[in-house]
Amino acid sequence: MIDVAARPTPAATERTSWWRSDGSEPVKRNLGLVGVLVLLLIVGMVTRSDIFLNGNRLWNNELTVLTQASSIGVITIGMTFVMIGGGIDLSVGALLALASVWSTTVATQSYGAGVMIFAALVVGTVSGLINGILISYGRMVPFIATLATMVAARGLAQKISGKLTQIVRVESINKIAEWKPLGIPLLVIIFLVAAVLAWILLNRTTFGRRTVAIGGNPEAARLAGINLRRHTLTLYALSGLCCGIAAVMVTAQATAGSSDHGNLYELQAIAAAIIGGTALTGGRGTIVGSVLGVLVFTQIYNLFIVKNLQTEYQLIAQGIIIVAAVVIQQFRVAALRRPAPPGA
Amino acid sequence: MRTDDPSRRRLLFGGVALGTGAVLAACTGNSQNNSSNDSGQTKVNAGDNAAPGKAITMGFSAPAADHGWIRAITDNATKQAALYKDVTLTKVDAGKDAPAQVAAIQTLIQQKPDVIVLLPQDGAQLTSAGKAAMGAGIPVVNLDREFSDPGASRLLIKGDNYGMGLAAGQYIGAKLKGKTNPVIAEIAGIDNLPLTQDRSRGFRDGLAQYGLKVTNRVAAQFTVQSGQDVTANLLQAAPKIDAIWNHDDDQGVGVLAAIKQAGRSEFFMVGGAGSLDAMQHIKSGDSPLVATVTYPPTMASSAVSLARLIAQGKGMSDLVELQVPKQIVLTSETITKDNVDKYLPLGFKS
Numbered sequence: 001m002i003d004v005a006a007r008p009t010p011a012a013t014e015r016t017s018w019w020r021s022d023g024s025e026p027v028k029r030n031l032g033l034v035g036v037l038v039l040l041l042i043v044g045m046v047t048r049s050d051i052f053l054n055g056n057r058l059w060n061n062e063l064t065v066l067t068q069a070s071s072i073g074v075i076t077i078g079m080t081f082v083m084i085g086g087g088i089d090l091s092v093g094a095l096l097a098l099a100s101v102w103s104t105t106v107a108t109q110s111y112g113a114g115v116m117i118f119a120a121l122v123v124g125t126v127s128g129l130i131n132g133i134l135i136s137y138g139r140m141v142p143f144i145a146t147l148a149t150m151v152a153a154r155g156l157a158q159k160i161s162g163k164l165t166q167i168v169r170v171e172s173i174n175k176i177a178e179w180k181p182l183g184i185p186l187l188v189i190i191f192l193v194a195a196v197l198a199w200i201l202l203n204r205t206t207f208g209r210r211t212v213a214i215g216g217n218p219e220a221a222r223l224a225g226i227n228l229r230r231h232t233l234t235l236y237a238l239s240g241l242c243c244g245i246a247a248v249m250v251t252a253q254a255t256a257g258s259s260d261h262g263n264l265y266e267l268q269a270i271a272a273a274i275i276g277g278t279a280l281t282g283g284r285g286t287i288v289g290s291v292l293g294v295l296v297f298t299q300i301y302n303l304f305i306v307k308n309l310q311t312e313y314q315l316i317a318q319g320i321i322i323v324a325a326v327v328i329q330q331f332r333v334a335a336l337r338r339p340a341p342p343g344a
Numbered sequence: 345m346r347t348d349d350p351s352r353r354r355l356l357f358g359g360v361a362l363g364t365g366a367v368l369a370a371c372t373g374n375s376q377n378n379s380s381n382d383s384g385q386t387k388v389n390a391g392d393n394a395a396p397g398k399a400i401t402m403g404f405s406a407p408a409a410d411h412g413w414i415r416a417i418t419d420n421a422t423k424q425a426a427l428y429k430d431v432t433l434t435k436v437d438a439g440k441d442a443p444a445q446v447a448a449i450q451t452l453i454q455q456k457p458d459v460i461v462l463l464p465q466d467g468a469q470l471t472s473a474g475k476a477a478m479g480a481g482i483p484v485v486n487l488d489r490e491f492s493d494p495g496a497s498r499l500l501i502k503g504d505n506y507g508m509g510l511a512a513g514q515y516i517g518a519k520l521k522g523k524t525n526p527v528i529a530e531i532a533g534i535d536n537l538p539l540t541q542d543r544s545r546g547f548r549d550g551l552a553q554y555g556l557k558v559t560n561r562v563a564a565q566f567t568v569q570s571g572q573d574v575t576a577n578l579l580q581a582a583p584k585i586d587a588i589w590n591h592d593d594d595q596g597v598g599v600l601a602a603i604k605q606a607g608r609s610e611f612f613m614v615g616g617a618g619s620l621d622a623m624q625h626i627k628s629g630d631s632p633l634v635a636t637v638t639y640p641p642t643m644a645s646s647a648v649s650l651a652r653l654i655a656q657g658k659g660m661s662d663l664v665e666l667q668v669p670k671q672i673v674l675t676s677e678t679i680t681k682d683n684v685d686k687y688l689p690l691g692f693k694s
Contacts, residue, residue, distance in 0.1 A: 051580070061580045064606075068576055163409045165568055165597055165694045167621060178605050253572050255601040260410075260567040305577040308560050311535065 032328060033276065033292035036321070040299045048306055061302065063185060067177075069298035070191035071096075071246040071253070072268055073291060076276075077198045078242030079269040080290040084202070085235045086215035086282025087142035091131060092243050093265030094153035097258070099123040099247035101157040104166040104257025113172040120251070121244040127153060128240015132233035150266065157259035166257040176252035187249050194245065199287040211235065215282025271318070272297055275325035296321065384689020385416070386424040386645045391661050393653060396430045400655040402648065403452045405445060406463035406487070407438045411566060412594050413617060416641035416692035417463060417487070424645035431652055442469035449473040453480050458655040459498075461647050463487040471496045485651040487644060494670075498654055501647050501672045503639040505542035508676040511637040512589045512614045513550015515678050519587065519612065520556060526586035527559045527611075529578060531571065531599055533591045535563040543591050543616070560585075564595045571598030576606065585611040593619035593636060594694040600631050608632075618679060620691030627684045635680045641692050643674055 044052035051057045075092050082089045102108065103120035127149065134145040168174055179186045202208035210231055213221040222228050243262075251257050274280065275296065276289030297318060304314040388394050402425060409415035418435075425433035436452050438445040442465040452460060453476060460477050464470035467489040474484045474496030483498035491497055520526045530547060533540045540563070551557055562578050564570040571590070579585075579602065590596045593615045603613075615622045615636035625633045650668050653659065659666045679687045 048581075057580075057583065064576050064580050068573055158410075163415050164412060165594060165621075167597060174601070174604075177601070250569060253601060253605070254568040254598045255604075256568050256597050258568050261569050263565070263567060263569070301573075302577050302580070305562050305574060306581040308581065311563055 030277065030286065030289050030292055032325070033289065033296055036296050037292065037299060040296070040303055044303055044306070051306060061306070063188065065295070065298050065302045066188045066191070067185045067253075068302070069294050070185075070187040071249040072265060072272070072298075073191045073294045074194050074242050074246045074249065075262075075265055076269040076272045076290045076294050077194055077287060078239035079266075080273050080276070080278055080285050080287060081198070081202070081211060082142075082235050082239045083270070083273055083278045083280065084215045084282060084285040085211045085232065086218060087135065087232065087235065088146065088270070088280070089128075089131065089236065089239045090143065090146040090266045091127070091150040091153055092239065092269055093262035094150045094157065095124055095127045095240055095243035096247045096250060096262030096265060097260065098127060098153040098157040098160075099244045100251045100257040100261045101161045101166060101259055102257075103247065104168055104251060105160065106166075109168065109170050113170050116170060116173055116251075117248050120247045121241060124240045124242070124244025124247060125237055126240070128237040128243065129233065131240065132236035135236065136229035136232040154259060161257065161259050163259060168251060168255050168257065173248075173252050174255045176248065177255075187253070190245070190249065194242070195287055195291050202287055207231075207234075212283055215279075215284070217283070268297065271322055275322055277329060293325075385420050385642050385692070386427055388427050388649075389661075393658055393661050396428070397652075397656040397658065399430045399432070400458040400652065401432045401434055401455075402651055402655065403455070403457040403460040403482075404433055404435045404462075404648075405438045405448055405452065405460070406644075407445070407465050408440075412619060412692055412694035413639075413641050414463075417644040420641055420644040421461060421648050424648040428648075428652055430656075431648070433648075438463075438465060442466040445470060446473045449477065453477050453482060456480075457482060459483050459485065459651045461485045461487060461644075461651050462497075463644075464489045464491070468492040483651075483654050485647050485654070487647045499647075499650060499668055499670060499672070501643055501650065501674070503643060503674050504676050505539045505639070506546040507673075508616060508637045508639055509543040509546025509548075509589075510550040511546075511676045511678050512616065513547045514553060515550075515614055515635055515637070516587045516589060517551050517554030517556055521554055523586065526556065527582050527584060528556060529560040529582060529585055529588045530558045530562070531574060531578070531588060531590040531595070532561065532563040533566045533595065540591065547589060564592075564598075566592050566595050568595060568598040568601075571595030572602045573598070575599045575602035579603070579606045579608055587611055588613040588632070589616070590614070591616045593617045593622040596622055596633070597694065600625065600633060603632060618677075618687065618691060619694040620688070621694055623679060623684050623688050623691040626679060626681055627688070629681065635678055638677045638679060638687070638690075640674060640690060642690055646672075 041052060051061055075096065079089055079092060099120040102123045103116040108116055108119050131146055131149055134140045135142050176186055202211065210226050213224065214226060214228060214231055218228060250261050272293035273285065273290045276286065276293035278285030278290060300314055300317055304311065404421055406418050407414060409418060422433065425431045434455065434457055436448045439448055445465045450473065460482055462470065462474065462484055471491040471493050474486060474491050475493065477484045478496060484496065486497035486500045488502045490500060490502060516528060528551065530544065532544055548558060560578060560582050562574040564574045588611055590599050590613060596615045609632055611632055612634045613632040615633055616639065618636050618638035618640060622633060622636045625631045626636065654668050660668055
């Protein structure tokens, strides 16, 4: 939790390298998640050595994990911004569905790939703006406002599609999921570029600093001259834009638009952000942590299918990881808050 | 604090938003999507029974369409009823869950229709509603999801989930006969539904007749996205596959997408349900999908026809008996390239 008014601690001023920190938290706090990922890979190596100890197959498998993580990853990045800013966005899955359906109607498809992508991005962003307006100008609680748009957007998506699966006939859209420049799937590249841009936005711009400030202490941020309403509006629009990007990715992967797309994405994104160290109360969170959080969940999913195990165990494992991650964080936060021992 | 004039910015931004909204609304409608071509999904035979009889009102209730198959059920029932001049169809909304549908049926009973066609949210939970209608003298045609008490319906007409798995298992078994240790993958639907368990049991039994068994099993959620997701991972788990059975053609769109994205083609695939899209793939041979086993939503059309006969006290013309039978289980048919042309009119839009 950052306190805007607090003077910088000696530790913070010492760290002046470019990699000094990520969202005002030490990079090494993410080491725990890296450890979990390594542990999952070791489990894979022990139980399915034919895949995890074979260089070529391991590479292909991990590219699959990254590809399957890409759309929820982009959504989680948007969610991380909203949560650091002290809000929550429950509508992400429904906005994804709405954007995918809107961009794959027969009429939209007739205009070609460019218009389809544009439509998805605009629908996502505008829906995000509606969230933002409801919350910052309508003074609604984020949980309630985005709950409402979640239900409404899913319903609108069902209305537009007539609950049919809208198969994409525009080949260049489907190619997005097939194209692998330099052997790396384009979807993975989109995910990585989004993550890098988000990292810069959060850690190297006033926008990022203000986001942390608003989430940490809105009153102090307001007194410091930050326009709370406009900033909140931008955060939700950003999350909506991420939904639009993810909608294009999912549509390409599924070769269809559907009102069923992005089912339970809101919970997956929140869970990934939380195990990545984002505080539900705002003011704290990192992009690297959220990306790692997504990868942990996707890797578990992959491991269970590769080991031919039933999915219920995987749900149990996910629950345990969420609890473990949050418990560990609380210990760490408690340790950070303890006053330095005399003489240290 | 920035000192830009906020009103000018707002004006500019609002203009852009309005403009794009108008453009989107103008050019992204879906009108062409609904012109479905399903001339083969409803049918009135020539013969004595087709002649208009006593005018009847028919109650109909099915869960809201969340899936291509359920949507086809409601569409087919509506269209079939429209083919009969003597049938007035009263549709009641099934609501969100079983209790809501129970309430809807109670309201329907008050209106005293001559017969009720009911696809329950949940067979067991709607049994009491079926009994209440029967008790009020209204025959009930139980569509697909079976009541827990046979006394709650006059006629049960349903698909054959076990038979569907059996047909898929037998088809794959026959094609792989003689192969040593073939890799057979199964992509199930929602795993905790009885229908999924029945399909999987049938599939195991069908394969067992050829001494084969399922080597990799994954479960999706009947949605395109989940089909793509489980298949992408499945293809990593098994570097070489001989055959795949996918329970559901709706999620099959995603399954085929994942196969294409992974560039795999060493196996053949069998689908389930019989959607139009799957049949078109089978016909054109542009994908590993070579067959699909049916679970036809045309059963709704048949249910409406039979409900009409029940209400008018007529029997089925090919049977000697004077009344419609008590139970009809549709057979699951295997559609391949050889017979796909015959089935294409029955394919439903997923």
